[in-house]
Amino acid sequence: MEFQRDTRMSSLYWAMEVEAQPTPTVRSHRTVREVVSATTGDRTTPLLDQTALIPSPPHGRAMSSRPPAPTLRGFLDAHFASPDDLPAAPALAELLRRECAELDASLRRLEAHLAAAAEAWLARSAGARSDLARIRTTRGGGRFVVGGEQEAAGTATDVGLPELVREIRRIDNIRLYAEATLQLEALVGNLEDAAFSIVRQASKLNRKSNEAERKQGKLLHTVDAVRDIERELVRISSARPLWTNLVMAVDSRVDKTLAILRPQALMDYRALLASLGWPPPLSSPDTDKDKYSQIPNPLVLMNEENKDRYSQSFQALCALQHVQGIRELRQRQTAPVTPALADFNYYDRAACFENGLWAVDELVHPIASRMEYHFVKWSEQPEFIFTLVYKITKDFMDGVDDILQPLIDQARLVGLSAKESWVSGMVKMLVGYLERQIFPALDCSNQDQTTVGKPEVDSSWMHLNDLMISFDKRMQLLADSGIQKAACLSERLSRSLSVFSIYSEHPEWLQIWADAELSSAQAKLKSEMEDETRWSCDGQHDQLGHMENSFKFLLSTREDYKAPPVSESVVKTALSMIERGRALPNRGMQIQYNRSSSVRFLNDFFLVLRDRCEALQLSNTALEDQSLSKICVAINAVRYCENVLREWDEDTTFLDMGPEGSLFSDGTSFLVKLGTNYLEQIMSCILLEFEDLSWEYVQNIGSWSAQIALDDQILDEENLVVSPGFVASLDVLTDRTSKLKQYLNSKDFLDLWRSIAEGLDYFIYSSIRWGEVTFSDPGVIQLRVDTKALLHTFRPLCSRPEAFLPFLSESLRLLTMKKSDAQSMLEMLMDDTESEKCLRHQGFYHVNACQAAKILRSRNSGDNLVGTKS
Structure with a gap:
């Protein structure tokens, strides 16, 4: 890998040119290079070419390449070293005169150029001062400016000032952008230099302890460099959300560097583990003697020097993973404003470790290769696979916790547990093997036409899942460290600690x-x-x-x-x-x-x-x-x-x-x-059955009342019996009610018998031809007796069954009223405005005024009922 400082920020240049492009409608009086030079002084950087700020030599002539002598004596000594050089004096004098003339001409040209520039600047300054004066005069009161001058002042106010503000703001944004670019250039350059140094040192294959320490120190230096870059990117993303091209250019280069650093760091870590004797043998010498003993853990057996080396390597790898996780978390955020790096909460910090610690996973990988040798022999007996994984996990649990947990605490990885990381790594290893070997075989058996639908295939699936459930519970107990975890963190850990996570991908x-x-x-x-x-x-x-x-x-x-x-x-x-x-x-x-x-x-x-x-x-x-x-x-x-x-x-x-x-x-x-x-349906059947048995009786209510003899014995309500046509229906109703109470649950039976009672009440009441039949006193008494028999059917179920037969109850009250009271009520019912109020006052809430009037007219004009209560 080669890091070339003069070309590695080309992506930042492109981002700068895109995001700091001058506005076409506003003329720029200073170039980007001039702005950066003015704001950074004599600071050098590959992004900018400061030689553009040096004045060019006179046109058509080049400056003399011979450096001037420091003193006149030195000049003469250089040209007249011996008496033989004296004849060349006239030629030298002519050369000096010619050079002096050229310098004088150049000086006059520079003076003329300076005078023209000063004149132009003074003209612009005077114009700007005049414009500002007109603006001030116009805003203070336009009465002192007349004619065209007032119109020009208004134009300057309406057009010139907003453009001036936009121009100043644009130039300031360009300056800030250039400063950010220069700062990121320096930070990324430091990161790439450190990474290049690590890779170059690794190529020497030097395994000395002091060299390893220096390499770990350089790795930590690169982590600090990435943190500095992240802080700057977070600041830019928060304050300047439109500078996305700059952020993307930096992210691209940092990602390329990290893509080289991580494999190198993992390679060094693996080499260190191998030198420490990891992985250990999966069986102890006492196994052949049928004696169980715990497998020796090389991490526990390390001496002090190896502990220091391992501690440095472990913490450096954790720091690299943490900073890369922070970067990924920032890149995944969809909010328009990225929160400050210091505001990342506890759960966000732990989110980058939801897939496990790299350092712990590297402990699992070499063990996995040895365990899979045994797994292949147990493809038909998966319970042995789960047992072996649990045994290895448990045997190394105490050592892992004693050695790795202090290192995690020193790395300030708050909320992370060495036990959970170790168990999670072993579970992921087992999930990978099941995904490659066990489940595909079961899937093929399930899809095979010769075995599909057979109980043994379903039994294999269920047996494997039973083993997974039992294994998960045992591993959760091993991983339980007693740390109180929030809900979202617990859910992430449960996914990584569960073999059933295999179903998320399949x-x-x-x-x-x-x-x-x-x-x-x-x-x-x-x-x-x-x-x-x-x-x-x-x-x-x-x-x-x-x-x-x-x-x-x-x-x-x-x-x-x-x-x-x-x-x-x-x-x-x-x-x-x-x-x-x-x-x-x-x-x-x-x-x-x-x-x-x-x-x-x-x-x-x-x-x-x-x-x-x-x-x-x-x-x-x-x-x-x-x-x-x-x-x-x-x-x-x-x-x-x-x-x-x-x-x-x-x-x-x-x-x-x-x-x-x-x-x-x-x-x-x-x-x-x-x-x-x-x-x-049950209620409908019972009501229809009751209606069928009592139809003739109900149709004759009122007609038979005139045929009843008026003697004291009949008028005695206690000696009367139920009408013969009503007995059969009451017997069936009683039988159905008792059977429903016996068979049906109490809640539904309560609702059902009340609904039946209300249905019977409305059926009997609506079947009587009120107003067409006339009830004599014996007929009213007989109706009361029959109604009491009906109420007696529901008496074991309720202390006041009358409440569920309201129409019959209110009808009997109206029929048994005194003649005077009935006449008074009829008169009040004739008044439409007072009829309903009168009924409510008398306690009638179900029959309306028209129905009450019909019931009262169905009563004959005899005296009070003998032997009854009004």
Whole structure:
């Protein structure tokens, strides 16, 4: 490599010419070279040619090349060394006269040139002074300037001053740009000189300790030079964001230098490790005797001199990696203003080491070559591969921590752990081998038409991933150093410490694993889903009294929901897949895995629940007990799964599963709709069955009331029985209610019986032809008895079932009012403005004014009901 100081800043020249190009509309009175010369004095640099500032000799003549004599005696001694030289005196005198004449002519020309330049400068100065005077006079008050002079002053104010400001600003920017260019030229030159010295010293192949120390010192000097350049580039990027060409030119040259320095530094580091005896043998002498002993660590066995050499080499390599990481971090930043170098926070400093320490990785590489010799023999037994990697990592852990951690602390690499770096390097080594040898073979087996879909192929994938999960947990325990880490740093470390990082580069392998998990789960539950005993609800044949004692509304377990055992098996299987997916190092891979495994598995089970409900085909006229039991069990399974999915959504593990909402939101919505639909079907079947059995009775309400004899026994409400046409429907309703309470979970049963009660209330009330029939006193009493029987059906479920049959309750209140009160209410109901207010005042909140008037007119004009309460 050759560093030529006269040509290495050509890229900076180009950037300077592009970014400091004079504005074409404003005439520049000074060139860039004159500006730089004026601002830098007699400082020399390859960027600028200061000889352009030296006056040229007179036209047509060249200056005498013979230097003048220091003194007259010396001049005479030079020309008249002996008496023989005296005849040449006239010629010498003529030469001197001619040269004096030429010098006098040159002096007169210079005086004339100086006079012309001074005159021109005075003219420009006078013009500028005159313009400024006119500007001042115009801004102070234009009354003292008249005619054309006032117009000229206005033109100078409007046009001359802005151009003057822009010209001054442009010249100042050129000066600043040139200063920055000169400073960067010096810094980059120092860096290239130091790098050239390191490479030239390395070519001598001198391995003396003092030479190695000098080389490490020069390497640290280059790191300091890069830091200085970075500070200057950060300052320029912050203050002058448009000087991108200059920054890019410097970055290009610094990157080329670092591309030469890093291999050289790594080569020297490897040579030092080899001289220290690294890598050690992977087995100890006691292994053949079936005795386990820890492998000796050459880093622990170093003497003081070697420790000093290794410490210097390690810290120099860490410093080089740190400064290169800082450069990459600055180059990746997309913000328009780059923050100051001193403002880089702790996490940004650690970001450059997220792929591991170079010095630690160089400890791993020579061990990897020896370990892979054994890996090849265990391609069919990957558990041995993981065991060997864990053993080697553990055997060297204490030595690495004792030797390297103090060096990391001395290098001021805050937050970095030697344990984590060592474990991360070993994990990356294992990932590389799995990526080259193990996974491609499994992938070929999965794509082979003769083996695709076979259980042994899926078993191989799952077995390998089980080994990876166990290995990751053990390695995480080794790497745990007790340092409190922020979330973003922990996530970066988890990626580097996980074997599952292999899936980040190969998402197709992640999909194969998810498919294998799904196939295995479906195969395990296939026989269980076909067993009808697994679909039966535990305790569904218990006595009703026992069910009442266990009746509650805070449900959490499968038993609380009365769900079948198969639903719990499905949930546990899905949860096991989710737990296995948590080993993946980032959220994106976890989402992809879960959507292809656990989510698909659950959705398939939800479709099975829907198919079982649809296969029952509930009748509109008769609801069979077996169908009612099966559909209740299916609804219980739906509600149990829905509750489990909602709990998972509230878990912090699933909160960050993507911007599109919950991972299980679609499944939850499907279950909610499925459960609601079939609860409505049950309610519809019960209401239709009740309507079919009580249709004749309901149609005759009011017509039979006139036929009831008026005697004291009939008017006694306590001695009356339920109407014969109403008994069968009440018996069926009681049976259905008790079975639903036995089969259905308590929450859905609560909503269901209340909805049934409200439906029956509206059905009976709307079926009575109010205003067309007339209720006698015995007819009203009979209606009260029948309504009480209906309320008695729901009495075990609620202390005030009247609240869920509001239309019948309010209708009976209106029918049993005193004649005077009924007449007064009718009169108030005739007033449209007061009717609703009157009803609310009397406690009627469901029937409106028109309905209340019809009910009151359906009452005959007899006296109060005997034996009733008004």
